[in-house]
Amino acid sequence: IELVSQKSKLHPKPEGLTLQYGTAGFRTHAKHLDHIMFRMGLLATLRSKKTKSTIGVMVTASHNPEEDNGVKLIDPMGEMVTAAWEGYATQLANAEQDSLLKELKDIIKKEDIDMSEPASVYVGKDTRPSSASLSQAVLDGVSSLGGKTHDYGLVTTPQLHYMVCCCNTHGCYGSPTVEGYYQKLSQAFLQLTQNALNRTDDQKRLLVDGANGIGALKMREMEPFLRSELQVVLSNDGSSGKLNHMCGADYVKVQQKAPQGMNMGVGERCCSFDGDADRIVYYYTDSKGCFHLLDGDKIATLISTYLKELLTQAGLNLQIAVVQTAYANGSSTRYLEDVMKVTVCCTKTGVKHLHHAAQEYDIGVYFEANGHGTVSSLLNNAILQRQSPGKRAVKLLESTINLINQTVGDAISDMLVIEAVLAIRGMSAQDWDAIYTDLPNRQLKVTVCADRRVIDTTDAERRAVSPEGLQDTIDTLVKKYKSARSFVRPSGTEDVVRVYAEADTQESADSLAHEVSLAVYRLAGGIGDEPKPLH
Numbered sequence: 001i002e003l004v005s006q007k008s009k010l011h012p013k014p015e016g017l018t019l020q021y022g023t024a025g026f027r028t029h030a031k032h033l034d035h036i037m038f039r040m041g042l043l044a045t046l047r048s049k050k051t052k053s054t055i056g057v058m059v060t061a062s063h064n065p066e067e068d069n070g071v072k073l074i075d076p077m078g079e080m081v082t083a084a085w086e087g088y089a090t091q092l093a094n095a096e097q098d099s100l101l102k103e104l105k106d107i108i109k110k111e112d113i114d115m116s117e118p119a120s121v122y123v124g125k126d127t128r129p130s131s132a133s134l135s136q137a138v139l140d141g142v143s144s145l146g147g148k149t150h151d152y153g154l155v156t157t158p159q160l161h162y163m164v165c166c167c168n169t170h171g172c173y174g175s176p177t178v179e180g181y182y183q184k185l186s187q188a189f190l191q192l193t194q195n196a197l198n199r200t201d202d203q204k205r206l207l208v209d210g211a212n213g214i215g216a217l218k219m220r221e222m223e224p225f226l227r228s229e230l231q232v233v234l235s236n237d238g239s240s241g242k243l244n245h246m247c248g249a250d251y252v253k254v255q256q257k258a259p260q261g262m263n264m265g266v267g268e269r270c271c272s273f274d275g276d277a278d279r280i281v282y283y284y285t286d287s288k289g290c291f292h293l294l295d296g297d298k299i300a301t302l303i304s305t306y307l308k309e310l311l312t313q314a315g316l317n318l319q320i321a322v323v324q325t326a327y328a329n330g331s332s333t334r335y336l337e338d339v340m341k342v343t344v345c346c347t348k349t350g351v352k353h354l355h356h357a358a359q360e361y362d363i364g365v366y367f368e369a370n371g372h373g374t375v376s377s378l379l380n381n382a383i384l385q386r387q388s389p390g391k392r393a394v395k396l397l398e399s400t401i402n403l404i405n406q407t408v409g410d411a412i413s414d415m416l417v418i419e420a421v422l423a424i425r426g427m428s429a430q431d432w433d434a435i436y437t438d439l440p441n442r443q444l445k446v447t448v449c450a451d452r453r454v455i456d457t458t459d460a461e462r463r464a465v466s467p468e469g470l471q472d473t474i475d476t477l478v479k480k481y482k483s484a485r486s487f488v489r490p491s492g493t494e495d496v497v498r499v500y501a502e503a504d505t506q507e508s509a510d511s512l513a514h515e516v517s518l519a520v521y522r523l524a525g526g527i528g529d530e531p532k533p534l535h
């Protein structure tokens with residue numbers, strides 16, 4: 001503890017700065033983060049002592065601009081850190097320099113941590129220029145409390161989650177090396193694609209937008225392991241462009257257009273990673289030059305339909321569910337419930353909520369509409385071995401489960417699962433897109449002058465309970481349109497209120513979104529000019 005007091009002076013907190021551990025950790029301009037990193041090194045060490053396990057610390061700001069950075073903590077099974085410790089993270093991050101030790105001791109006492117326990121922390125970072133010195137600050141924090149570190153250097157966020165899980169399950173999940181990750185995933189992928197006969201080189205070709213980030217680097221490393229069964233054409237590989245600038249999964253989803261720097265042929269399958277490669281979206285352009293997005297909802301539909309079929313063929317009576325948020329396109333929900341007869345459940349925004357809900361089912365497929373998600377499953381080799389192990393469906397299930405990174409959404413793993421499913425089913429991007437047709441939709445933002453949390457919601461954020469009259473107004477507006485739905489909620493990562501609307505035509509969705517924005521502006525105290533119609 002005495003060493004902490006000395007070392008922390010090398011990572012001073014700027015006075016007056018307060019930050020919150022948000023939906024996905026701390027995130028802001030990199031210049032404000034040195035003390036946060038040191039302190040998260042301290043907290044991870046405490047968490048490690050408390051859980052008697054290895055903890056992960058990932059330095060990244062995902063899809064944010066290159067100047068930003070951030071940090072996420074990873075719990076023993078590779079999941080995001082538990083809510084109570086998010087609170088400690090905020091407490092420690094905002095302690096003034098002279099009360100840091102006091103806050104630290106407070107956490108030790110509250111959690112009854114035995115400081116003589118050893119500690120082990122895995123650290124990783126993305127490709128941002130600021131990540132090198134910031135991850136050094138994390139390592140400093142850990143060593144000043146006597147913890148052991150393993151610095152993985154440049155890795156994707158989901159790779160670090162995987163390492164932590166491998167370490168704490170003593171190799172049951174795989175070996176905790178980047179090489180081990182490539183081997184496990186590529187082996188499963190090659191086994192699966194053996195079931196897809198007569199694939200042409202065209203079918204094996206996939207255009208990948210690496211967002212000029214870590215995903216591009218890791219895709220290059222992994223390529224040889226895939227033995228040309230997947231032929232990746234990589235763009236935005238970081239050699240010239242700026243991270244996330246005019247590219248990446250978030251850009252493509254929000255702008256509903258292709259990233260810059262990608263040479264897309266008609267009908268060719270394309271995908272974009274985000275800045276730390278935990279999100280993915282697919283897309284293609286048709287012969288008329290129209291852009292078609294295959295987002296998280298389409299991914300969840302493809303994967304859950306495939307898994308459901310395999311379970312039936314394997315004779316396994318397991319419950320499968322899809323977990324979505326309010327942002328899921330209404331068509332996807334209807335298709336899953338009415339046509340596929342799959343249980344669908346809706347949670348609040350933020351992957352940790354989806355992850356927990358998914359764990360309630362034997363197999364839970366969860367994706368946010370923006371492409372962040374994965375599958376959690378109770379299926380293991382023991383269960384599968386009891387089902388005539390030679391059966392094709394059982395083998396496919398086994399390889400599929402091995403291909404999925406169950407700890408967290410993983411662009412590379414999701415991509416390989418999708419590629420394998422499309423290959424096995426002989427489907428093109430167009431076939432996949434045709435499973436159901438998205439309802440036209442629009443997302444808008446409104447800035448309000450007071451705390452944006454004047455908007456309080458219920459029913460997995462689908463209904464507003466305050467300010468008074470807002471929900472009634474939304475209900476009245478929605479009734480004016482066909483197949484319409486709309487909701488509002490305060491963002492957990494930006495200082496805005498988000499508005500979502502969908503309806504039978506793009507004009508209606510745009511007009512409904514605009515009318516609801518106006519209602520928010522008027523009833524929740526918007527600042528600046530009134531929202532203008534989109535057309």
Ligand SMILES: CC(=O)N[C@H]1[C@@H](OP(=O)(O)O)O[C@H](CO)[C@@H](O)[C@@H]1O
Pocket residue numbers: 023024327349350351368370372490491492493494498
């Ligand atoms: C509508 C939307 O895409 N919201 C995103 C965004 O959260 P907000 O709370 O909406 O700002 O960032 C989260 C973290 O990356 C992600 O989990 C979530 O899906």
Ligand SMILES: [Mg+2]
Pocket residue numbers: 062063274275276277278279
């Ligand atoms: Mg991300």
